[in-house]
Amino acid sequence: MKTIIAIALLMASVSTSFSQNPAYNLVAKNFTLGDSLTLHDMIKFDIYLIHTNAPTVFEYAGGQYMFNFNTGISTTGLEFKIVGNTDLPASMAPRGPQVSGSQLRLAVGTFPGPGNGFLMTGNGPNGNLICQVRLRNVGAPFVNVPLNLQWRNAPESNPVTKIFAYVGGSTAEITTPSTHSIEGGNVLNGISLDVRVLIEGLYNNLFNLMNRKDNVKVYLADFNSPNAIVDSASAVIDSITFTGRFNFMNAPSGIYFLKVKHFNTLETWSKPGGISLTQGGLYSYDFTTSAAQAFGDNLKLKGNKYCMWSGDVNQDGIIDGTDLSSIDNLAYNFTAGADIPEDLNGDSIVDGIDFLIGDNNRTYHYVIAP
Numbered sequence: 188m189k190t191i192i193a194i195a196l197l198m199a200s201v202s203t204s205f206s207q208n209p210a211y212n213l214v215a216k217n218f219t220l221g222d223s224l225t226l227h228d229m230i231k232f233d234i235y236l237i238h239t240n241a242p243t244v245f246e247y248a249g250g251q252y253m254f255n256f257n258t259g260i261s262t263t264g265l266e267f268k269i270v271g272n273t274d275l276p277a278s279m280a281p282r283g284p285q286v287s288g289s290q291l292r293l294a295v296g297t298f299p300g301p302g303n304g305f306l307m308t309g310n311g312p313n314g315n316l317i318c319q320v321r322l323r324n325v326g327a328p329f330v331n332v333p334l335n336l337q338w339r340n341a342p343e344s345n346p347v348t349k350i351f352a353y354v355g356g357s358t359a360e361i362t363t364p365s366t367h368s369i370e371g372g373n374v375l376n377g378i379s380l381d382v383r384v385l386i387e388g389l390y391n392n393l394f395n396l397m398n399r400k401d402n403v404k405v406y407l408a409d410f411n412s413p414n415a416i417v418d419s420a421s422a423v424i425d426s427i428t429f430t431g432r433f434n435f436m437n438a439p440s441g442i443y444f445l446k447v448k449h450f451n452t453l454e455t456w457s458k459p460g461g462i463s464l465t466q467g468g469l470y471s472y473d474f475t476t477s478a479a480q481a482f483g484d485n486l487k488l489k490g491n492k493y494c495m496w497s498g499d500v501n502q503d504g505i506i507d508g509t510d511l512s513s514i515d516n517l518a519y520n521f522t523a524g525a526d527i528p529e530d531l532n533g534d535s536i537v538d539g540i541d542f543l544i545g546d547n548n549r550t551y552h553y554v555i556a557p
Contacts, residue, residue, distance in 0.1 A: 208361050209245035209307070209352055212237040212314070215254075215336070216370035220436050221321075228324040230334070230374055231270065234281075234293075236350070237314030238307045239366075246304035248351040248358055250317065252281055252293040253339035259332045260375060264325040267291055271319030275305055281318050290339060291322065292346060301353040328420075331379045331434040333467075336372040340364035376467045377436040380405070382422075382445070383429050383473040385489075386452055388497035388531035388544050392490025397426040398533040403449050405433045410442040410461040414557050417443065429475060440465040444482070444557055445472060451528040453496040453506060454554045456482035483555030487548070496552050498545035500528040505553040506545065514545050 214235045221229035234252055238245040267284045275296070283294035307315055341347050341364060352361045382405055389397040404421045408414040418438035422431030443464055445457035457472060458480050464470055475492045478484035486493035498506040500513050514529040517537035524535060531541040 207240075207243045208354055208359065209238060209243050210240035210363070211245065211307075211350065211361070211366060212239055213338070213348070213350065213367045214314075214370060215338070215368075215372065218371045218374045220374045228326075228328055230322045230329075231319060232372070233271075233319050234317040235314045236307060236317055237312070238310060241309045243308075245307040246301075246353040247275075247279070247307050247315075248304050248353050249279060249295045249298050250281065250350045251295040251346060251348065252317070253346050253348045254291040255289055255335075255337045255339050255343075256291060257333055257335040258289050260329045260334055261324045261327075262330060263327045266321075266323045266325055268321050268323070269293070269318050270321045272316065273318045274315040275317065279305055284320060290346075291320075291336075293318070293320070295349075295351075298351070298358065301356045301358070304353045328434055329375055329436070331375060331377045331436065334372060334375045336369055338364070338367040338369065340367060375436065377434055378407075378438055378440075378464045378466055379469045380420075380433045380435065380445075380464070381430050381469070381471040382424075382433055382447070383471070383475055384424060384431075384447060384455075385429050385475050385492055385494040386424070386449055386497060386533075387487050387489055387494035387548075388451070388541070389426075389533045390489055390492070390494050392492065395490075395492075397424070397429065400424060400426045401449065401533070403431060403447060406446040406448070407435055407438050407464070408444040408446050408456075408557075410444060412557070414444060416446070417441075435464075438464070438466075446556070447474070447495065448502075449495060450502070450526070451497060451500045451531060453485070453499045453552060454502075454504060454556075455485055455495050456554075456556050458482060459557070481555075482557060485555045496548050497531045498548040498552075500531075500545075506548045508549065511542070511545050511549055514542050518542050 217233040219231050265286045267286045273280045279296040281293035285292050339347050350362045400423050403424050406419045407417045418435040420433040422433045424431045442461040447455045474480045478486045487496050500510045517529045522537045529537045531544045
């Protein structure tokens with residue numbers, strides 16, 4: 188009799204475990220800001236589903252995963268893809284990733300039918316990896332504004348996130364928006380810095396213009412010796428405003444020196460004392476107003492503005508005879524082309540004007556750093 192009762196209780200327990208709705212936590216986590224061709228243009232993250240009320244059986248049938256985000260992160264277009272592995276059978280994994288306005292969408296995979304679903308029961312505190320996704324900005328770094336990634340849940344209009352399970356032999360929607368969370372999604376909370384800087388050879392002080400826009404790279408160097416590089420960013424310096432916006436996506440808040448590099452000028456560092464920068468902030472720094480804006484007053488006055496010294500064409504940290512020899516060799520043949528280091532004034536030909544700029548700067552001009 189006791190045996191019969193025990194068997195009956197066991198069968199009732201098993202029946203209950205299959206007939207009750209499973210509970211879960213849905214988490215987007217492990218966010219990383221990646222690089223492609225040196226641009227801060229990719230965000231990757233994982234989606235995990237964790238069963239929380241075992242021994243109730245969680246026979247996963249499928250899910251659609253929807254997010255809202257801040258479209259201000261991009262001005263050039265976005266690409267959304269599924270990458271990496273999944274714990275699910277391939278046919279049950281999310282599919283059809285797409286960007287639709289301010290939404291990121293992952294469509295439901297194939298429903299395999301009751302008894303053929305994926306068992307998530309008792310799979311540990313980390314749960315199961317649904318998929319890894321990648322959001323890429325096309326052709327440029329992300330704009331440094333908050334990502335503001337949020338699960339798109341009811342009662343918002345469809346499509347919204349939905350989770351399905353097989354319960355009691357039937358397909359059931361078991362979605363509980365209150366258990367959906369995002370861990371560490373604020374990956375675009377970087378530091379933005381508007382840097383105003385002039386390239387001596389490109390600057391026409393009579394018209395207060397640079398002959399062309401040009402690329403500059405700025406490094407954030409730790410304030411403390413040995414001034415290790417913490418982050419870097421590139422931007423185009425405008426020919427009218429002399430300014431570019433540099434977005435540092437990996438640097439923590441702190442005090443930094445700026446190290447400015449241009450392909451044929453002398454590397455220049457910001458003034459002693461460093462600059463206090465905080466994640467999420469927008470700052471500005473102007474090298475053109477005073478020689479004291481550079482470490483060691485290492486700027487050249489041209490007209491009424493201060494410029495980086497032109498002429499370090501081999502980027503060895505000093506303007507000397509080696510640089511002049513290189514300019515002289517190309518000027519002899521009037522070598523023409525775009526972005527030639529020896530073309531100091533940016534008119535796409537190496538000639539006597541470039542030699543004159545370099546010759547004027549070749550005595551005692553070298554990198555001065557902390």
